[in-house]
Amino acid sequence: MSERLEVRILKRLPGFTLEVAWTAGDGVAVLFGPSGAGKTLTLQCLAGLLRPDEGRLVVDGRVLFDAGRVDVPPQARRVGYVFQGYALFPHLTVADNVGFGLRDLPAARRVEKTAEVLERLGLAEHARRLPRELSGGQRQRVALGRALAIDPALLLLDEPLSALDAPLRRALRDELRAILSEWRTAAVLVTHDFTEAYRLGDRIVVYDAGRVVQSAPRSELLWQPASEPVARIMGIRNVLRGTVVKATPDRIQIRWRGQLLEAVNSPSRSYLPAADSPIAFFIRPEYVRLIRKDRGAADPSHHMNLMEGAVVGEEDFGTTWSLRIRLDAPGAAAQGDHDLEVEVPHLVYEILEIDRDRRWQFSIHRGSIHVLPA
Amino acid sequence: MSPDTLDALALSLRVAVLATVVNALVGVPLAYLLARRRFAGKALLDLLVTLPLVLPPTVTGYYLIVLLGRRGWLGAPLYAATGWTIAFTWYAAVVAATVMALPLLVRTARAAIESVDRDLEKAAYTLGRSEWRTTLEVTLPLARNGILAGLVLAFARALGEFGATLMLAGNIPGKTATVPLAIYTAVQTGEQSTVLVLVAILTALSCVVLVAAGRLGARAT
Numbered sequence: 368m369s370e371r372l373e374v375r376i377l378k379r380l381p382g383f384t385l386e387v388a389w390t391a392g393d394g395v396a397v398l399f400g401p402s403g404a405g406k407t408l409t410l411q412c413l414a415g416l417l418r419p420d421e422g423r424l425v426v427d428g429r430v431l432f433d434a435g436r437v438d439v440p441p442q443a444r445r446v447g448y449v450f451q452g453y454a455l456f457p458h459l460t461v462a463d464n465v466g467f468g469l470r471d472l473p474a475a476r477r478v479e480k481t482a483e484v485l486e487r488l489g490l491a492e493h494a495r496r497l498p499r500e501l502s503g504g505q506r507q508r509v510a511l512g513r514a515l516a517i518d519p520a521l522l523l524l525d526e527p528l529s530a531l532d533a534p535l536r537r538a539l540r541d542e543l544r545a546i547l548s549e550w551r552t553a554a555v556l557v558t559h560d561f562t563e564a565y566r567l568g569d570r571i572v573v574y575d576a577g578r579v580v581q582s583a584p585r586s587e588l589l590w591q592p593a594s595e596p597v598a599r600i601m602g603i604r605n606v607l608r609g610t611v612v613k614a615t616p617d618r619i620q621i622r623w624r625g626q627l628l629e630a631v632n633s634p635s636r637s638y639l640p641a642a643d644s645p646i647a648f649f650i651r652p653e654y655v656r657l658i659r660k661d662r663g664a665a666d667p668s669h670h671m672n673l674m675e676g677a678v679v680g681e682e683d684f685g686t687t688w689s690l691r692i693r694l695d696a697p698g699a700a701a702q703g704d705h706d707l708e709v710e711v712p713h714l715v716y717e718i719l720e721i722d723r724d725r726r727w728q729f730s731i732h733r734g735s736i737h738v739l740p741a
Numbered sequence: 742m743s744p745d746t747l748d749a750l751a752l753s754l755r756v757a758v759l760a761t762v763v764n765a766l767v768g769v770p771l772a773y774l775l776a777r778r779r780f781a782g783k784a785l786l787d788l789l790v791t792l793p794l795v796l797p798p799t800v801t802g803y804y805l806i807v808l809l810g811r812r813g814w815l816g817a818p819l820y821a822a823t824g825w826t827i828a829f830t831w832y833a834a835v836v837a838a839t840v841m842a843l844p845l846l847v848r849t850a851r852a853a854i855e856s857v858d859r860d861l862e863k864a865a866y867t868l869g870r871s872e873w874r875t876t877l878e879v880t881l882p883l884a885r886n887g888i889l890a891g892l893v894l895a896f897a898r899a900l901g902e903f904g905a906t907l908m909l910a911g912n913i914p915g916k917t918a919t920v921p922l923a924i925y926t927a928v929q930t931g932e933q934s935t936v937l938v939l940v941a942i943l944t945a946l947s948c949v950v951l952v953a954a955g956r957l958g959a960r961a962t
Contacts, residue, residue, distance in 0.1 A: 416863050441866040448867045454860035458882050468868030517868060 371553045372396060372521070376412050377421035385409065385419075389572045389582045395547055395554045397568030397585075399561065400600055404574035406557040407451070410523045413555065414448050415441035426521045426553065444521075447514030447552070451525040453506050455498040461485070461509050462494040468517040484512045488546070503531045504539050511543075515550055522547075522554040528563060540566055561601050565589065573597050591633065595647040595739045604708050605650040606739070607701055611640045619738055621646055624706055625696035628672050630736035638740045647739040652689065652710035654735035657719060658728040670730035678725045679705055688716045692729065746935050748915045749923035750942070752831060753900055756919055760838035760899035761892055764846045767839075768895070769888060772850035773876060793905075794844040802908025805837060809909065833910035834917050838899035845898050846891040853887020854880060890957035897950040901943065 372391040378384070385405040389396075398406040411417035413424060415431065415438070424432040431439045431446075455464050466481035485491045488508045498506060507527060514522055527543060528536045544567055547554055558564050564571050565585050572582040580600070581593040592598040598606045609623030616637060621628045630648060632638060640646055658665045658673075667673050680691035691705035700706050709729070711721070721727075774780070775787055793801045809816045811826040820826050827833050857880050865875040881888070903921040910917035912926060920939050927935040 411863075414863070414867050416866065441863075442869045442871060444867070446867055448864060450860045450864060452860070454858060454864045456861060456864075456879060467865070470869065513864075513868070 371427050372555070373423065373425040374409065374413070375422040375424070376409060376419045378408065378412065378417065378419045380408075383577060385412075385577045387572075387574070387577070387579045388422075389579050391553070391555070391570050391572075393553070394569030395556055395567055396570045396572060397564040398555060398557045398572050398574055399564040399568075400559065400574030400580075402559055403576075405577040406559075406574050407525055409574075410448070410525055410555065410557060413521065414446045414523055415439060415444050429520065445517060445519050447517060447519030447522045449507075449510045449514050449522070449524040449527050451527075451557075452530050453498075453510035455506060455509055455513070457498055460495050460497060461490060461501070464498065464509055465490075465512045465516050467513060480516060484516045488512045504535055504542075507531070507539060507543070508546075511546060515552065519552055522550075522552045524554065524556040526557055526559070528558070528560075536563075543567065573600060575600055590737065591636070592649075592737075592739060594741070598647075598649055598739055603649050604652050605702075606647065607649065608645060608647050611642055611644050611646045613642060614639045618733070619646070621648060621736075621738075624694050624698070624701055626672070626674050626694070628731070628736055629733045630738055631734045632738060636740065638738065640741070645741075647741070649737050649739065650707065650731055650735060651737075652708040653687075654731065655692075655707060655709040656730050656732075657709070657711065657715075657721075658730060659719070660724075665728050665730070670728075671733050672731040672736070673728060674730075675726075675728050676706065678721065678727070681721075687712055688721070690721065692727075743935065745914050745918075745923065746938060749918055749920050749939070752834070752915075752918070753920040756831065756834045756838050757896055757899040759835045760842055761896045763835070763839045764842055764895045764899075765892060768843055768846040768891070769850055769881075771843075772847045772888075772891075773854055773880070775847065776851045776854035777880075790847050791844045793841050794848075798841060798902070798904025799908055801840060802837060802905035805833075805840065805905060805909045809833070809836065828909060829911045829913065829917060831910065831917055834902075834906050834919055837905040837909045838902040841902050841905050842895035842898040846888075846895040849891030849894060850884065850888045853884035853891070856887070857883045886957045890954045893950050893954045893957065897947060897954075900946060 370390040370392055374390065375388040377386050385408050387405065387409060398409060400406060408417060412419050418438060419432065419434065421434045422432065423430070423434065430437050431444055456467065459467065462481055462485065465484050466477055469477040469480055472480065482491070485494055488511065490505065490508055490512060493501060493505060498509065501509065528540055531539060540563060547567070556567055568585050570582065571585050571588045573580045573588070575596060581588060581597045592601060592603065595606060607623060609621040609628065612620035612622050612627065614632060616639070617632050619630045619632045621630060658670060665673055674694055676692045676694035678690050679693045682689045687710050690709045690711065692707040692709055693700055693704070694706045771790060775783065806813060806828065808814055810828050811817065811820050816826055816828070827836065861879050861883070862875050865879050870878065901921055902919070906919060907922060912918050912922045918926065920943060924936055924939045927939065
């Protein structure tokens with residue numbers, strides 16, 4: 368894959384240092400991480416609104432910044448910027464907002480181009496309105512239209528959905544995805560919401576405290592977070608710590624809470640920790656299986672990583688139940704009052720009558736225990 | 742009304758209008774610099790501009806004499822070169838009114854400019870506008886009501902200026918005697934009817950100004 372975007376930034380600010388390097392190919396690169404990790408600062412550097420102390424920024428072979436040599440001013444970068452909160456000019460109509468960056472075009476061409484963008488974004492009927500007269504979703508489209516009208520070499524979006532209500536967010540996330548793929552502009556999007564990052568991004572760059580902790584295609588990130596901190600930033604549940612018993616290129620045995628767990632090792636990563644060393648891993652709550660009692664005793668040769676415990680708490684999430692499980696093992700529970708969080712659909716919860724029956728056997732396929740390299 | 746009364750009114754209006762124009766030309770750029778730029782001596786500049794707001798007007802007037810009087814730092818070379826001095830001319834009344842009104846405009850306009858979302862300016866930069874064009878097309882239009890409110894206040898202050906005007910321009914009927922000075926003279930000499938007319942006019946004007954500034958201020962937020 369050819370890289371369209373090359374980012375290397377060192378910027379020292381009072382009390383914070385941004386030091387990142389990453390590249391991205393076609394599509395949308397998402398900068399994901401907690402607030403204050405340096406994501407917006409990166410966008411500002413790309414737009415030319417903030418000058419890095421060191422580094423190099425290249426978009427499709429065009430050098431926008433090279434410390435001490437090149438610093439293209441923001442006016443000449445042709446970078447479209449959708450600000451958090453949109454930053455629409457409140458004193459200008461929708462059409463004047465969208466046409467704002469087209470001042471250098473002849474008047475007739477400018478009108479034509481503005482109308483074309485408004486049409487493509489379904490805003491034609493609102494052309495003469497002021498931003499304050501629009502809904503949140505319409506404002507987002509105006510902000511997108513204004514940034515896209517200049518035919519940007521790169522589109523930057525800072526938390527484009529954070530100004531919206533939850534139900535609207537979901538609809539507009541998909542609309543935004545459609546617009547981005549239709550326009551085919553290289554784009555960098557900032558978010559602290561992993562669902563948003565996963566839905567909108569082709570590549571996800573994980574930021575933490577001014578550094579990149581992982582940069583990977585989105586599916587790789589989802590299933591192979593590079594480390595325990597990345598897993599925690601992603602909000603992954605059941606991030607656990609055990610002890611290595613034995614590691615081979617395709618299996619890792621882990622001792623945890625008195626159980627001997629067997630996990631799949633990734634041969635591509637060739638991660639071979641020494642025996643007795645600490646190891647972090649995670650188990651997605653929806654991949655823990657409850658063993659039905661009406662089908663006879665559990666068979667250890669069939670049910671991998673078999674264990675037993677009790678439901679000590681539960682929460683209703685509307686379509687799923689989240690169960691807190693405490694295993695039958697001495698010692699402190701791994702996560703406060705419980706060892707594992709298990710998620711079951713409402714239907715399963717009802718059929719198995721979990722509200723009355725609190726003791727269960729569980730099994731976890733070895734492919735569902737994901738090792739987090741140290 | 743006596744000719745002196747009419748002269749005082751005409752002079753006051755001329756002085757206040759001119760002082761407001763100079764305030765707009767000097768004060769708005771100054772407010773922008775103080776709101777948006779960082780530079781050496783910014784705190785000092787801020788202090789100098791604001792000082793007339795708290796100093797007794799006669800003290801400000803004294804400084805103006807030291808600066809512009811016939812033997813002043815700037816006044817002396819000017820007098821040597823041209824034989825002309827600004828002291829005791831109606832221009833001096835304009836200078837005094839301008840300096841006294843400036844802090845009101847600068848403070849109001851600065852607050853208005855500071856309240857403009859910086860992301861709007863950044864957006865304009867990424868859309869190809871220079872800082873200068875951005876100021877004209879985005880910042881100032883959005884700060885407009887605050888700036889106008891500041892100008893209205895500056896006009897009112899210029900119209901009512903007394904102490905500094907007296908120090909630098911004197912109280913020469915028909916030449917430098919603005920309405921406030923004419924009122925003072927009229928009280929001293931016991932011309933009751935002149936006092937009443939002038940006081941009524943200034944009171945009415947001040948009311949209009951306060952209402953106007955209030956409306957502009959309300960729309961600015």
